[in-house]
Amino acid sequence: xxxxxxxxxIAQKSGYSKTAVSFAFNAPEKISAEARDRILCIARELxxxxxxxxxNFSKGRxxxxxxxxxxxxDKALGNPYTQAVIAAIAEVCQENGYVLSIIPPFRSSIxxxxxxxPVDGLITMGLxxxxxxxxxxxxxxxxxxxxxxxxxxxxxxxxxxDEAAGYLQMNKVLGHGHRDIAVxxxxxxxxxxxxxxVTRRREAGYERALAEAGMSLSSILMVESSASxxxxxxxxxxxxxxxxxxxxxxxxxxxxxxxxxxxxSRGISIPEDVSVVGFDGIEHTAGPxxxxxxxxxxxxxxxxxxxxxxxxxxxxLVTERKHIGFAFQEGATLRRIYGY
Amino acid sequence: xxxxxxxxxIAQKSGYSKTAVSFAFNAPEKISAEARDRILCIARELxxxxxxxxxNFSKGRxxxxxxxxxxxxDKALGNPYTQAVIAAIAEVCQENGYVLSIIPPFRSSIxxxxxxxPVDGLITMGLxxxxxxxxxxxxxxxxxxxxxxxxxxxxxxxxxxDEAAGYLQMNKVLGHGHRDIAVxxxxxxxxxxxxxxVTRRREAGYERALAEAGMSLSSILMVESSASxxxxxxxxxxxxxxxxxxxxxxxxxxxxxxxxxxxxSRGISIPEDVSVVGFDGIEHTAGPxxxxxxxxxxxxxxxxxxxxxxxxxxxxLVTERKHIGFAFQEGATLRRIYGY
DNA sequence: GGCAGTTACTAAACCGGTCAAGTAAAATCT
DNA sequence: AGATTTTACTTGACCGGTTTAGTAACTGCC
Numbered sequence: 001x002x003x004x005x006x007x008x009x010i011a012q013k014s015g016y017s018k019t020a021v022s023f024a025f026n027a028p029e030k031i032s033a034e035a036r037d038r039i040l041c042i043a044r045e046l047x048x049x050x051x052x053x054x055x056n057f058s059k060g061r062x063x064x065x066x067x068x069x070x071x072x073x074d075k076a077l078g079n080p081y082t083q084a085v086i087a088a089i090a091e092v093c094q095e096n097g098y099v100l101s102i103i104p105p106f107r108s109s110i111x112x113x114x115x116x117x118p119v120d121g122l123i124t125m126g127l128x129x130x131x132x133x134x135x136x137x138x139x140x141x142x143x144x145x146x147x148x149x150x151x152x153x154x155x156x157x158x159x160x161x162d163e164a165a166g167y168l169q170m171n172k173v174l175g176h177g178h179r180d181i182a183v184x185x186x187x188x189x190x191x192x193x194x195x196x197x198v199t200r201r202r203e204a205g206y207e208r209a210l211a212e213a214g215m216s217l218s219s220i221l222m223v224e225s226s227a228s229x230x231x232x233x234x235x236x237x238x239x240x241x242x243x244x245x246x247x248x249x250x251x252x253x254x255x256x257x258x259x260x261x262x263x264x265s266r267g268i269s270i271p272e273d274v275s276v277v278g279f280d281g282i283e284h285t286a287g288p289x290x291x292x293x294x295x296x297x298x299x300x301x302x303x304x305x306x307x308x309x310x311x312x313x314x315x316x317l318v319t320e321r322k323h324i325g326f327a328f329q330e331g332a333t334l335r336r337i338y339g340y
Numbered sequence: 341x342x343x344x345x346x347x348x349x350i351a352q353k354s355g356y357s358k359t360a361v362s363f364a365f366n367a368p369e370k371i372s373a374e375a376r377d378r379i380l381c382i383a384r385e386l387x388x389x390x391x392x393x394x395x396n397f398s399k400g401r402x403x404x405x406x407x408x409x410x411x412x413x414d415k416a417l418g419n420p421y422t423q424a425v426i427a428a429i430a431e432v433c434q435e436n437g438y439v440l441s442i443i444p445p446f447r448s449s450i451x452x453x454x455x456x457x458p459v460d461g462l463i464t465m466g467l468x469x470x471x472x473x474x475x476x477x478x479x480x481x482x483x484x485x486x487x488x489x490x491x492x493x494x495x496x497x498x499x500x501x502d503e504a505a506g507y508l509q510m511n512k513v514l515g516h517g518h519r520d521i522a523v524x525x526x527x528x529x530x531x532x533x534x535x536x537x538v539t540r541r542r543e544a545g546y547e548r549a550l551a552e553a554g555m556s557l558s559s560i561l562m563v564e565s566s567a568s569x570x571x572x573x574x575x576x577x578x579x580x581x582x583x584x585x586x587x588x589x590x591x592x593x594x595x596x597x598x599x600x601x602x603x604x605s606r607g608i609s610i611p612e613d614v615s616v617v618g619f620d621g622i623e624h625t626a627g628p629x630x631x632x633x634x635x636x637x638x639x640x641x642x643x644x645x646x647x648x649x650x651x652x653x654x655x656x657l658v659t660e661r662k663h664i665g666f667a668f669q670e671g672a673t674l675r676r677i678y679g680y
Numbered sequence: 681g682g683c684a685g686t687t688a689c690t691a692a693a694c695c696g697g698t699c700a701a702g703t704a705a706a707a708t709c710t
Numbered sequence: 711a712g713a714t715t716t717t718a719c720t721t722g723a724c725c726g727g728t729t730t731a732g733t734a735a736c737t738g739c740c
Contacts, residue, residue: 004481006726017690022728032688047479049455054726056458057397058695064404064441064458073430073440080624083423086442090413094444099457100413101404101441102426104434115389117439118396118404118458139387141344229624257626284420284569286597287627346696357720362698372718394696398725 005048014042025050065093065308066103066119070127073104078228079254081280081297082125085147088301089123096309111136121145121308128197129153143311145304148198156311157321158304160295162198165279165326166205169249169293172328173277174213177337178247182221184235184259186251202251202279221245225255232258240266244274246337253278253292257285260333271335281329291334295326345388354382365390405433405648406443406459410467413444418568419594421620421637422465425487428641429463436649451476461485461648466526468537469493483651485644488538496651497661498644500635502538505619505666506545509589509633512668513617514553517677518587522561524575524599526591542591542619561585565595572598580606584614586677593618593632597625600673611675621669631671639664 011018016035023031024039031039043049056062067086069076076082086100093100103122106113114122114136122137125147129137134153137144146155148162173181183206186199207217221242225235232255239248240262248263250256256278260270268274270288281294303322351358356379363371364379371379383389396402407426409416416422426440433440443462446453454462454476462477465487469477474493477484486495488502513521523546526539547557561582565575572595579588580602588603590596596618600610608614610628621634643662 004479008726018727019690019729020688023689026728030688035688047475049476049479051726052456052458053397053400053402055728057393057697058726058728060393060695062393062458063456066439069430073427073434077423077427077430080420080423083417083420083427087413087417087423090409090417090442090444093442094413094446097446099406099441099443101439102430102433103439104430106434106437116392116403118392118402135387136389139344139389254624257624260626284594284597285624285626286600286630287625290626348696358697359699359720360718363719366698370718375718391696395698397727398696398698400725 004051005043005046007048007050009046010039010043010048013046014039022050062118062120063097064099064101064119065089065121065123065305065312066101066117068103068110068113068117068122068124068127069105070110070125071105073102075226075228076104077102079252080282081227081253084282084297085125085301088298089305091298092302092305092309098309114140121312123147123304123308124149124155126198129155143308145308145311147300147304150197151321154319156307156319158300158307159198159321159323160326161323162201163205163208165293165295166202167209168205168326168328169202169277169279170206170209171212172291173247173249173275173334174209174215176247176275176334178275179213179215180243180246182223182239182242182245182248184223184225184232184239184248184250184252184255187224187226187231199251225258227252227255229254229258229261231255232260233262235259236262244268247275247277247334249277251279253280253282253285253290256290256292256333271333275335276333278333288333289331290329291331292329293326294329296324299324344391345383345386347388347390349386350379350383350388353386354379362390402458402460403437404439404441404459405429405461405463405645405652406441406457408443408450408453408457408462408464408467409445410450410464411445413442415566415568416444417442419592420622421567421593424622424637425465425641428638429645431638432642432645432649438649454480461652463487463644463648464489464495466538469495483648485648485651487640487644490537491661494659496647496658498640498647499538499661499663500666501663502541503545503548505633505635506542507549508545508666508668509542509617509619510546510549511552512631513587513589513615513674514549514555516587516615516674518615519553519555520583520586522563522579522582522585522588524563524565524572524579524588524590524592524595527564527566527571539591565598567592567595569594569598569601571595572600573602575599576602584608587615587617587674589617591619593620593622593625593630596630596632596673600627611673615675616673618673628673629671630669631674632669633666634669635666636664 007018007021010021021039024036090100101119103113103117106116111132121143123145144155146157148159149157210216223235223238225231236259248259256276259276263274270276278290278292281292347358347361350361361379364376430440441459443453443457446456451472461483463485484495486497488499489497550556563575563578565571576599588599596616599616603614610616618630618632621632
């Protein structure tokens with residue numbers, strides 16, 4: 001790895017000043033065509049192109065935005081829905097000439113990750129913002145957009161109306177005649193501990209739907225699991241060690257796939273013996289189409305990234321929660337109980 | 341967005357020098373406990389933490405490595421296998437205190453993306469390195485590791501023995517009695533035009549397997565498609581407009597899923613009517629287990645990232661191709677033709 | 681011919697840290 | 711007690727660009 005030529009080298013060799021070289025690359029109109037040609041020619045000869053670090057430093061911009069992982073990459077990126085959101089964000093980054101950085105916790109610390117992230121803005125997803133994280137974010141003076149975050153966090157946020165979505169999900173299940181229901185919910189640790197996080201909002205929706213059917217939350221079995229394939233499997237095992245419900249409702253498609261895998265391996269057929277309902281709307285899973293709540297990953301990603309870039313651009317950021325749409329997808333994994 | 345405090349501000353307010361402040365943060369042993377406490381206290385008060393850009397600039401490191409996308413994010417990240425590799429790379433990045441940047445083409449130009457990428461090293465995957473890209477890479481003086489690249493590119497490379505894998509894949513198909521075979525291969529544009537790229541190596545393996553069965557490459561239908569769900573669907577459509585083969589072999593699982601979707605929607609059952617074989621070994625697809633060649637995404641990602649970090653560390657990089665293992669996965673989508 | 685405006689360029693400040701070299705005072709050694 | 715080492719800190723160069731403020735030469739105008 002030889003060392004690179006610097007703007008100085010080009011200036012010297014061409015007989016022009018550093019400024020002239022800079023102009024040759026960035027502001028052709030501020031320099032004569034003759035000088036420009038000469039400089040660019042010598043630059044090509046020496047294999048010079050402006051150092052992105054130095055350029056970014058002097059411009060005060062990183063030309064990168066960050067996607068802050070609330071957990072280790074294997075966990076956080078193990079969810080296809082998260083990956084789909086990231087893909088959408090990456091798309092918007094490209095349109096803006098930016099790069100997307102995946103920011104994992106730094107030595108197990110999210111605040112440290114925030115302090116060191118070489119980015120101009122951050123997108124969080126499913127992050128519970130505690131005091132330390134908040135301080136780190138404030139300390140960076142960076143625009144932040146949260147996906148599935150809390151309004152109370154004070155950041156602009158993108159998400160769905162989780163209460164309504166929870167209601168719709170449970171309402172569909174009840175409408176199909178199910179009464180013996182188990183729910184695979186999300187872990188408190190990763191998605192927040194405060195009262196109005198995603199899980200709580202969805203649970204509120206469940207409660208409302210159940211109430212309309214004369215039931216209550218306490219009448220269903222509720223287990224926590226990470227939003228992952230293995231988490232879903234384990235959750236199913238725990239549920240089945242209790243009893244076999246007629247429907248298992250999950251808060252993440254990837255967990256639903258794990259549930260399905262666990263059921264299948266026990267010879268339990270879906271949806272005949274046990275129905276399964278997911279949440280998210282991940283794609284390309286082959287097999288039976290999952291009955292699930294669909295919330296567009298690309299819409300979530302694109303909208304959050306757009307909001308972030310407009311904040312980076314004009315320095316004004318609304319602290320508002322924007323809702324995107326959602327819908328129930330009739331799949332093959334939810335059975336209608338006849339005679340109900 | 342107020343402006344951040346600088347090291348100067350802390351120095352002034354605390355009565356110490358910039359260096360002392362720097363030491364307080366980075367080299368506690370070079371400063372008295374008293375001074376350290378005082379400085380850190382004032383820093384906390386003013387919400388100061390060292391600016392990562394300035395720190396990186398003066399250290400000459402970005403603390404980021406890049407994953408160079410050969411196509412737009414939606415295409416490149418639409419493949420679950422790619423995402424799994426990225427997740428594995430991100431894992432290694434975390435262990436090294438680095439960040440992983442997704443580098444899309446910059447205004448449709450990969451060389452421009454390379455020139456501007458704020459990273460200390462690059463990993464490419466399935467990239468065809470033309471002259472311009474090579475020059476850009478050389479110009480950056482960055483360590484590069486290629487996944488599924490060419491030996492001729494001169495970069496250290498990670499991949500499987502694609503000839504052997506192609507042979508194994510086709511051999512299994514032939515061994516199951518299939519003779520009417522269609523292949524969904526990868527696009528030349530994205531994966532290379534030169535003779536010994538991934539596609540060509542696998543084709544060579546096909547040819548060898550076919551030859552052993554007294555057949556040749558020309559006796560099978562070969563269509564190109566992008567390594568994507570929709571690409572697989574379209575490829576299946578093109579194949580079926582020709583005739584209905586007994587087995588469709590693909591070079592990417594995600595394309596196989598697209599093929600399956602196309603077949604299913606026509607009422608063609610798998611594997612009874614048409615068998616499908618994939619390549620990669622993506623996970624969590626629910627549905628029938630795909631018969632496929634499994635090459636560990638996490639091994640590929642981890643190995644390539646490890647190689648890159650060792651190059652970043654000690655400045656010595658072998659220009660060697662490392663092979664990881666692969667295996668055939670007996671799934672439910674490949675039918676044995678009895679009486680053969 | 682003198683003045684304003686334009687063109688083409690340059691010198692030097694600046695971004696915010698790190699770090700090598702240097703200094704003064706205190707501690708240790710002989 | 712004087713020489714040496716150690717401790718605790720500071721000064722200032724440096725990373726490689728961008729950008730502001732300027733200058734000198736040239737152009738156009740009356």
